[in-house]
Every structure is written in C-alpha cells, then in structure tokens.
Amino acid sequence: MTDTIQTPDTPAATFTDFGLHPSILQAVAETGYTTPTPIQAEAMPLVMDGRDVMGAAQTGTGKTAAFTLPILHRLMQYANTSASPARHPVRALILTPTRELADQVSDSVITYSKSTPLRSTVVFGGVDIGPQREALRRGCEVLIATPGRLLDHVEQKNVNLGQVGILVLDEADRMLDMGFLPDLDRIVRLLPAKRQGLLFSATFSNEIRKLGRSYLTNPAEVEVAARNATAENVTQIAYPLAGSEKRAAVVHLVKSRGFNQVIVFSNTKIGTSRLARELVRDGVKAESIHGDKSQLDRMKALDAFKAGELEVLVATDVAARGLDVAGVPCVINYDLPHSAEDYVHRIGRTGRAGKSGEAIAFYAPEEERYLQDIEKLIKSKIPRGHLALPAVSRRPAAPVRGERRAYTPGSAPTRAVDDFFDKPYVPSNTVSSPATPERSKPAAESGKKSIGVLLGGGR
C-alpha cells in the first residue's frame, strides 16, 4: 500500500469544481473526500444539468454519491423548512433490488443531506411497516425503496408519487434478474411523464438498453471503464480443494493470514447457515446472511460485521452486489458462482476505496469450466495455487448438537477426493500415521489432468 495515488493524465478536479450547493459541499467536505471518482466526474455534471443518464458502473466506484449529490443539489431548489407533509412531496425516488442496498443508499443520502432541510425516508420489506407509514406521512423529498414494499405503501395510500421529478434505478440489471420488471412498470406509471431518469447497471445488456429506452428520455451514457471489477488492487487466486477440505481452508486462511474481516460466499442459503455454524464451532467469529433469515437477523449480522465484531460473514449472493463495507481485506468464493458476472460482483466487495484486497476462490476439478468462464469475462487469468492445510484441521467437524451429520460411509472416503490429491487410497479406519498426509504434490497439478471437463464444456 502506497501513499501515492496513481493519477491518470486527466486534471485532478475537486468537488468544489462542480458548483454544488454549499450545504451539500459542506457535507462532502466533512466526509473527507476531495477528489471525485471517474463516475462522479462524468455523471455529476450531467445529472446536475437535468439530463437522463444510463451509467455502467460497479458499486464502490463512487456510484451512490455520483447520483445522490447532484439529486440533492437539484432538490435544494424546492427546499423549504415547513413541517407540513404537503410541503414535502416525494421529489426523488431511488429504487434498489435488495433491502440492505436500500438501507445503505439511505445512509448515504442522510450523510450528504444533513446540512439541508431535505428529508429522506427508506422503505423495504421484512420489517414493521408502521414506522415507515408514519415517516411517509410526515413527508420526505427523497424516498429510497425496494419495489415490493413501495407498492404496498402506494396501495395503502401512505405515499403519493405524483410529484416525483427524479427516478433512480440502482443495480437495474439485478432488478431485472429478480423479476422486478412488472413492479417497476407499475411504479413508473405512477410517476409524472416529465421527469429525470437515472439508470445504473453493471453492464449494458440488451434488456437494460430496452429498459433504458422505455423509462428514460434521450439518456447520456456514462461507462466507467468496467474496471473489470478486477481492479489492479485486488489479487486473485484459485485453490483446488475437495468439498471436505473447504471449511478447514477457511479457518486456516483466517487464522494464518490474520484476515480480520472476510466475506465468504456460498451458493445456497442452507450451506451458508451451516458453514457459519460450523465456523463458530471451529472458533471463528462468524455469522451468516441470506434471504431466509429475518430482516432483523440480516441487519444484526451486517452491523456486527461492519463493527468488526465478526471475523467472517458467510453470505449468499444477497450480499454480492453493492454492499459497501469499508476495508474488507479478503473475499472467499467457497463455492464458485455459476455465473461469471456474479464472481465479479462478489470480489468487488474487497479492494474498495483504493485499498488492496484479496479474492480467493475454492474450486473442485469439475468446476474448472466455471473458472474458465470467469477468466473469459474478466479477460485475465486467475492464478491457480496450492493451499497447504495443517493436517489436524482436516478432520471432519464434530456433529453440531441437534443436527444430523451427513451420512459418510464409515470406512470409505470417496475415491474422487483421493484421486484429486494424488494420494494413495487409505481407508479412514486404518488411517493415520500421526505424521500425516503431507501433500507433496501441488493439487493444481492433478487438477490439470481432468481433461474431461475441458471437452465437456461449451453449450
């Protein structure tokens, strides 16, 4: 980590150059940020001019501030300090795909609007609707929401969207993935036709362009060099590991590398819960976050992680996009995501704000194909490594109380595992010279042999 920042040959603008309203500029100054990121430098003047914008940018590129700051600036034209809700109609509506993201955008809006009379409210599902209803009835200029709960409020007539002059669709590609299109259509029909529209997405797919055509008017396109999300400050590596070794590998990495805050991505909600539970039993401070947990538990886990009370946050892809936790030094893909784009989003949780980060992937030999898909997308090779695990931690976990252990035939570890590590086959009941299985041969070597997966690829 160096103190010097590599500057491109563009002149280093500062936030004072944008002509932001003084109250907003003051809040920016208090955050300590002075130099806008590329997406901010490009998008902010356009938004301040009232243009519609399609932006391609990962979160962590400063995207949230890139739309929040100019929106607040524009709203200051209407600002008043009256207590009447009628005097605080919703002027800007920001939609996000997940609840956590809505909460996070809300935090940002609160931060940047604190020296202004502008009010903001955030609404999303999974929590008591009452306080949200009260807040909406008190009035707010900026509303951040997930689509479902917003429509709920609309039906209950808690909010009127008839004066929304600015609409933001954040992580629009994700919203489409999640089937929000019908909800979005319903919401947009409630808005005035004359409005400013901003749409942010990781990529400009055909579907996104179509969405842009139907919701935006003559949008300017802002594409921040996709940074491949594999920013130079994120080191990537992939370790071939058998499923039975992955948990020990997490423990080993956390303990030996001294990572204080690691996000571990698993592909399933059940696997996520179980892994967190087992890690705790292994002496790792861990919690899980996924969509089957109550919103309260999700928020608790995230808050504990942000507060540094957890070493590991085990997560499904609910946390893959947009979540901004400062200073996460390492992301582990416990399972490889089956979509290469998800990989990019997941590892984007580390190496943020110019800090360095590590992205570690575990993979089984038959998953080599996914790794290659990812490499194709990010246009670079992910080095394969070999992780030497301390022999002792390879023992299977003792059963967690009240939980049935998966059935494992007592005397026969699966042959595939042993093949993979190029070891002689040793039934586990005869095992164990105490001076245990030093794996002399890098696992990656044997991984190379699985040519079958190469042939099997391609759709």
Next chain:
DNA sequence: AAAAAAT
C-alpha cells in the same frame, strides 16, 4: 443453479 423480493 440459486439467489432476491410484499404479505
């Protein structure tokens, strides 16, 4: 393939 989101 699985995840997320109103109840």
